[in-house]
Amino acid sequence: MHSARDIWERALGELQIQVSKANFNTWLSGSQGISYQDNVFVVGAPNIFVAECLSKRFHSLIRKSLTNILEQDIELQIVVYSKEQNQGACLTSSNQSDGGTSSKARQKLFNPKYTFDSFSVGDCNRLASVAAWEVVENPGRIYNPLLIYSNTGQGKTHLLHAIGQATRSNGLKALYTTAEQFTAEFILAARQKQIEDFRSKFRDIDTFLFDDIQFMCNKVQSLQCFCQLFNELHSNNRQIVISADCHPRDMSALNNKLRSRLQGGLVVPIEPADFETRLAILRVKTETLGVLVPEEALQIIAEKIHDNVRQLEGTLTYLTAQARLSGINITAQVINKFLMGRKDHSEEIIISTVADYFNLSAEEMISKKRDRKVVLARQIAMYLLREKNNDSFSEIGKFLGNRNHATALHGYEKIAGEMNINPNLRQQISHIKEKLNMH
Numbered sequence: 001m002h003s004a005r006d007i008w009e010r011a012l013g014e015l016q017i018q019v020s021k022a023n024f025n026t027w028l029s030g031s032q033g034i035s036y037q038d039n040v041f042v043v044g045a046p047n048i049f050v051a052e053c054l055s056k057r058f059h060s061l062i063r064k065s066l067t068n069i070l071e072q073d074i075e076l077q078i079v080v081y082s083k084e085q086n087q088g089a090c091l092t093s094s095n096q097s098d099g100g101t102s103s104k105a106r107q108k109l110f111n112p113k114y115t116f117d118s119f120s121v122g123d124c125n126r127l128a129s130v131a132a133w134e135v136v137e138n139p140g141r142i143y144n145p146l147l148i149y150s151n152t153g154q155g156k157t158h159l160l161h162a163i164g165q166a167t168r169s170n171g172l173k174a175l176y177t178t179a180e181q182f183t184a185e186f187i188l189a190a191r192q193k194q195i196e197d198f199r200s201k202f203r204d205i206d207t208f209l210f211d212d213i214q215f216m217c218n219k220v221q222s223l224q225c226f227c228q229l230f231n232e233l234h235s236n237n238r239q240i241v242i243s244a245d246c247h248p249r250d251m252s253a254l255n256n257k258l259r260s261r262l263q264g265g266l267v268v269p270i271e272p273a274d275f276e277t278r279l280a281i282l283r284v285k286t287e288t289l290g291v292l293v294p295e296e297a298l299q300i301i302a303e304k305i306h307d308n309v310r311q312l313e314g315t316l317t318y319l320t321a322q323a324r325l326s327g328i329n330i331t332a333q334v335i336n337k338f339l340m341g342r343k344d345h346s347e348e349i350i351i352s353t354v355a356d357y358f359n360l361s362a363e364e365m366i367s368k369k370r371d372r373k374v375v376l377a378r379q380i381a382m383y384l385l386r387e388k389n390n391d392s393f394s395e396i397g398k399f400l401g402n403r404n405h406a407t408a409l410h411g412y413e414k415i416a417g418e419m420n421i422n423p424n425l426r427q428q429i430s431h432i433k434e435k436l437n438m439h
Contacts, residue, residue, distance in 0.1 A: 008033025008043065011065045013372035018061065018424070021359060022180045022215075027053050034081055041066050041074050044081025052188055054078045110168075110176060113288075114161035120284055122277025125155060125270045132159045132241070136166040139207055139239035143266035145230075149244040150270035153308035156243040160209045163241055172206035179215040183222040190221070202229055207239040213262075214245050217253035227258050234261070278302040278312055285313050291320045296332040304346075314352035318362030347385060347399045350436065354381045357432050366401035380429060382411035388436070 008031070016024050027050055034042040043062065045051035054062065055078045063076045121129045128148050135146050148156050160176060167174040177185075189198035202208060208229075216222055233240055247269070248254065248262040273281065279302040286293050293316075301319070305312045323330045352362045358377040365378055378400055385391045385399065393412070397403035418425050 004033035004036040004041065006033075007036060007041070007066070007069060010069050010372065011062065013374075014065045014068075015058075015061065016358065016373050017376060017428075018065075019058075021357070022178075025359070026178070026181050026184065027058065032081065034079065036070075036074075039072065039074050040077060041070075042077045042079055044079055046081070048080050049185060049188065051078050051080050052192075053184060056188075110161045110164045110174075112165075114158045115165060116162045118284060118288075119155065119158055119162060120273075120277055120280040122274055122280065123271075124273050124277055128155075128159060128268045128270050131266055131268050132163050133166075135207070135239050135241060136163055136170065139167065139172065140237035144234065144237070145240035145242055145262060145265040147242045147244060147248065147262050147265065147267045148270060149246055149267070151245065151272070151308075153310035154270045154272065155309055156270060157211055160211055160241060160243055163207065164209050167207045167239075173204060174207040174209060175202065175205045176209040176211065178211045179213055182210070182226065183216055183219050186222050186225050195225070199225070199229060202233065205233075205238065207241065208233055210240070210242045212244065213242050214251060217251055223255070223258065227255075227261070230258070230261060240265075273309055273312070275302055278305070278309075281309060281312060282316055285316050286320075289317065289320055291324075291330070293320065293330050294332060297330055297335040300332055300335045305349075310356060311349065311352060314356060314362050315348050318348045318352050318355075318366070321363040321366055347389065347391070350384050350388060351381050351399065353435050354384065354432055357428070357435065366399075368401070379411035379415050380432065382408050383415035383429070384432070384436075386412050 011033075012028060012031075015028055019028070030046045030050065031054065032044045034044040036042070043054065045054055059076060059078070063074065066074050066076065116129075116133060119125075119129060131143055131146055132148070134142050135144070148159060150156055164174040164176050186195075186198060189195050210226075216226065230240060242262065244251070247267060248259045251259065254262075279298060282293075282298045282302055286298070298316075301312070301316060305315050319335060320330060323334060328334060348362070351365050354377050355362045355365045358373055360374060360377055364374055365381060367374075381400060382396050385396045386393070391399070393405045393408040396408040396412070397405055400408070415425070415429075419429070
C-alpha cells in the first residue's frame with residue numbers, strides 16, 4: 001500500500017480536474033495526506049478555516065475520489081495539521097474555535113520569486129512599479145489606495161507580492177488575499193456568526209493587499225464587508241493596495257461609493273510589455289532557469305510572443321526544455337524552427353496554454369510524469385494540436401517529449417471519444433480554446 005502522502009497526491013490530481021482553478025488553489029493545494037489506517041483517511045489542512053471549508057464544501061467529493069483510488073469505502077477525517085509540530089501531531093477538529101490559529105498561519109504566503117528585484121521595469125509598467133515602491137517607503141501617506149489594473153499575466157500579482165515582502169522586511173505587517181479567498185472566508189464567518197472575528201484579523205496590519213477585486217463585483221454582502229473594512233483601514237492610515245483587470249470606472253457592478261473610494265487614490269495601469277521589457281523579462285528568466293540562451297534567440301522570442309508575460313516565460317521554459325530533451329544547443333535557428341507560424345497557433349502556445357490552465361509548467365507537459373492531471377493535460381494538448389493545427393501524430397509526439405506516433409494517436413482518440421460523454425471535459429477544452437483565441 002502506498003503512503004497516505006502518495007495516495008493524497010493522486011487524489012489531488014483528480015480533484016484538480018473536477019474543481020475550478022481558483023477553488024483548488026485556495027482550498028486544496030495546501031492540504032496533505034496525514035495517515036491511512038483501518039479504512040480511515042486523514043487529510044491535513046493548514047488552518048482551521050481551510051479545514052472548515054473542506055469539511056463543508058468538499059467532503060463528499062474528496063471521499064469519492066479517495067474511494068475510487070483505494071477501491072474500497074473509506075471514512076474521511078479533515079484535521080488542522082501544522083508542519084511546525086511533531087510529525088505525528090495534529091490539531092482537530094472542524095468545529096473548534098478559530099482562536100488557536102495564528103495570524104501568520106492564516107495569511108497567504110508571499111511568493112519568494114515575486115520581488116522588486118525580479119520585476120522587469122519598462123515604459124509599460126514604470127509608473128506602477130514606482131508607485132508600488134512608494135507605498136512601501138511611505139505606507140498610508142502618499143498613494144492610498146493604490147489600484148493597479150491590467151489584462152491577465154502582466155505582473156499585477158507580482159507587484160502585490162513584492163510590496164508585501166518589502167513591507168515585512170521593513171518590520172511592518174502585510175496581509176495578502178484574493179477576492180475569491182476573502183469572499184469564501186466571509187461567507188463561512190457569516191454562517192458561524194463570527195463576522196467580528198473575521199474582521200478583527202485585518203485590524204493590526206499595516207498594509208492590506210487585495211488581488212482581483214473584479215471577481216467580487218456581484219457579491220453584495222462580501223462587497224459591503226469589504227467597504228466597511230476599507231473605510232476602517234483607510235481612516236487609520238493603513239496602506240491599501242488593490243489589483244483589478246480594468247479601471248474602476250469600468251466596473252459597472254460596483255456601487256458608486258466604493259468606486260469613488262477606489263478612484264480617490266492613485267489608479268495606474270500596466271500596459272502590455274513592449275519589446276525591450278519582454279527582452280528584459282526573458283533575460284531574467286534564463287537566469288532563473290539556469291540556461292544559456294543567445295541574445296539573438298531571446299530577441300526572436302520577444303518579437304514573436306507579445307500578449308502575455310506568463311505566456312512569454314512559459315514559451316521560453318518550453319523551448320529550453322525541448323532543446324535539452326532533444327540534446328541540442330539553443331540557437332536562433334532552433335528557436336525559429338520552433339516558432340514557425342504556419343499554423344493557427346504555434347505548438348508551444350497551445351502546449352503552454354494547456355499547461356497554464358492546469359497550473360502546470362510547460363516542462364511537466366513534455367516530461368515523463370504520469371500522474372492523472374499531467375496525463376489529462378498532455379492528452380488535451382495532443383487533441384488540440386491535431387484539431388487546431390492538423391499536426392501529424394508523429395509531429396505531435398515530438399512536440400510533447402519525443403513520444404511516438406501511437407502514444408499521440410491514443411491521446412487524441414481518448415479525448416475525442418470522451419468529449420461526447422463528459423460535459424466537464426467539453427467545458428475545460430472550451431475554456432482553453434477561449435484562451436487560445438485571445439492570441
